Amino acid sequence: MAAAPAPDARVTLLDAMASELTRNQQQLKMQSHEPPYFMSYQLKDYVQYAVGARYGALFLDDGYRERKLYVDVRVGSYEFDSSVPEGFEFSFSTKGTSYISRKEGPLDDSPLALRTALWLITDEKYKSALFQYLKKKGEDVYSVEDPKRPPSFTKEKPSTLVQPPVQAPFNRERWVKLAREVSAQFNAHPELFDSEVRVTTDKVTRLFVSTEGSRIISEEVLYGLHVSAVTRAPDGQLLDDSRDYYSPTEAGLPNDAKVREAAAKVIEELLALRAAPAIDPYTGPAILAPEAAGVLFHEAVGHRLEGERQDGDNEGKTYKGQVGKLVLPSFISIHDDPSLRMLNGEPLNGYYQFDEEGVKGQRVTLVEKGVLRNYLLGRVPVEGFLQSNGHGRSQGTLKPVARMANLLVDSTKAVSDAELKRMLIAEAKRQGKPYGLIIRDITGGNTNTSSFGYQAFKGVPRMVYRVDVKTGQETLVRGVEIVGTPLSAVNRIMASGQKQGIFNGFCGAESGNVPVSTVAPSMLLQELELQRAVEGKDRPPILSSPAEALREPSLRQEKPATRPEKP
Template sequence: MVIVLDNGKIENISKNYTKGAGIRALADGSWGYTSVEGDADIKSGIQNAADLAIVMNQKTPKEKIKFEPISKPTIRDIPVAKINPEDISVEEKVEMLREVEKFAKEEGIKNTRVSYSESILKTRYENSEGIEAEYQLVRTGFTVAAVASENGVYQVGRESKFNISGYEIFQKFDPYELAKNAAQTAKEMLSAKTPKGGQMPVILDQELAGVFTHEAVGHASEADLVLQNDSVLKDRMGTQVGSPLITVVDDPTLHEYGYYPFDAEGVEPKRTVLIQNGTMNSYLHSRETSGIFSCRSGNARSQGYSIPVVRMSNTYIENGETKFEEMLEDVRDGIYLIGSRGGQVNTGEGIFQFNAEKGYMIRNGEIAELVRDVSLSGQVLEILNHITHVGNDLKLAPGHCGKAGQTVPVSDGAPHISISKATVGGA
């Protein structure tokens, strides 16, 4: 379900019920895939996938795929919704959003937008090796945005929370305080200036450092991209790729937004250390890529019943030992970047560019004036090697990751990190 209120008016209330199955068959090194909707004939779908695999293998034979052996996943410690969102009426949900929106309608705010979403996912997996498993997860989330304007200049403040939980999300997080924060940010940004661009020392907050970890490191660690020669981390296993201060982990077992009890190939997941103290330690794998690299899989994911693809889950930089105040003192003069407004990365060339929500100049080791319209760009490996401090204040933020035309829930995060030299875009 999705509910959207724009300036207090209902813009959208939608419910979407989907049922179906994705079916794969393997003939030597060739896959056949088909999907069926609703209560369609599964046996017919299996036959269609098998026929397609056989035809593909006859036309373009490939080397036989060797799978790692797997066991039935142990389903335990599944997050359970304390308040089933289906037990809450649509009218009550709309009223909650109206109340949240009131707190964003401060003086100086021209527009507001509040949304709520919920999903109940029931997943069942079966294969010809005798593996059968199933689970159910509830995810909910809300977003509030406020727009302030002055002399033709518009600025937006946004706050959001998403979680694997039920309607208790409004008890776990204070939506009214978040709404006020969004309004305050929008108004503050009106008076912020655009800084002069160039190379300088940079501190990244947990959200932007997490986005960097996900986009620039996580995707480059996906083994299918490595095999396609589309990763700057190809052939770097066991070599130093960054500062010894950083350890990057992907962990589907954490009860964060990217959690899953087994992947789209029925494999029980595990914590994977991608980079250990600056050294490339592991890639993320499907059963197909794990057979090539002789590693363990557990990282194949799919949106609904789409074809499985190697994907991240909860990806983050582990805690270090430096306090934020110590980072400021060491940087002395630079910039502190906060939040993310999107960006882009070329995993093959290792080039990235991200836009921060806002920033503060750092002068004489202290936080100074607020700035806006600022970005961070550079080479992934250079930035990893220029990390001089890793904080002790790790936070993970929920989000959605797109790849191969599919979107799946993920979390990414980090503690504060400082970088000795990075390219900052501004005026």
């Protein structure tokens, strides 16, 4: 007779969460006040291992585990409820609270301990929600009635998923050996005064239940391998370069030979950047390579299509009321698809099955042939869009908001790389510019979407090439960063390349750091503005590195000691 399968501890904990949720739903109420109309519980179990080496020696060899709890308690109704932006729950109370519950779950699989932690957080969240609900009702007295005001929260069908456990092996011995070996490559180049080779694995197991009936157990694993180094140019400017790889499996990380090649490339590029001339601020035509183009769309367009940014009091609302209107060149379309795990054999960081609000991640067409069609939506509705499309995302215990996942940019006006460069030169000549620019690599960027500042974005390019309009010769330059206003920049796109590139990384916003990807072809912009980068005037290290000193022959020969002669 076959032995019964071992009980799944995850299911046991999910049952405990559901039991505590039901108890609170049925009994939680203050006299003469409304009970909650909606509640959800989420547990995230984080497990991480990391090794890192510098100068050929191990500097990091660590692992940790923690469980984080997020509780959502809403008073009122789907039409009008107690919800306020993240961080505002207690900020307006004159009395405040003398105790804030810890948002941690037990590492032991103890149903009672888990229920107790959830009970305490739920009590706190209910009191806060009730306070905010009454306050919002009072403030509503002074507000002009808006017949177009969307509901506070979307109604969604319950979701169910029990994903099988996912293994997350970590071959520590291999990675320690490789990190030591590869980091030692940098010792031969003392101009690169610091460097690191780091390998990580992050596993997140998520348990989610809601009063609507959702029950979800999901697991995601993400491996990372990073090779980075820094140096200074002779004028003091700090320069950095890196290679970053991500994979949902350990086997998907690059092999040892490729990691060594990556380190050699970082060394080669940084030495070239040290010798490259710094250029003055520039306004003119430029080609953004696929990764750089992806960062442009992520910062200039993607963040401005996130749902909460359409109605927030402090938001610039760049695309509010623009649905059905032309907002980009007619040959550009943009989608976001969290259900896409791989593209052309390469993994995408932004993949997930269900978002942090229990809604299935869905492909959404944001811009179709230049026309705005939709927004990225969590469970905060936007005028005209009353359902979530599964983009409510967050890190740890932060409140979910609509965020990008896998942003995909398509173009129907695609030409070869050679033709794109020809068009760049022709446009630079037309504008009377002595050169155009090609930006082949970028570290990332940031943007401001608030109404309190200028609507702008910034990108930090790494490998920038000046293209002479007479000869077409490319010269590596440094010392500038991309700036601009979003609507102006993206509407000056003239054409695109044919080959798409993938930028994998993490995006930070109100709800924390979440893994994202952008997929885009090269883009030729009629005009791009680059300002001078922050100039460093720091001296490089005064002495040579110990590794270099040990290699240098002695500059003087020590003579043997002699006794003075007797008179």
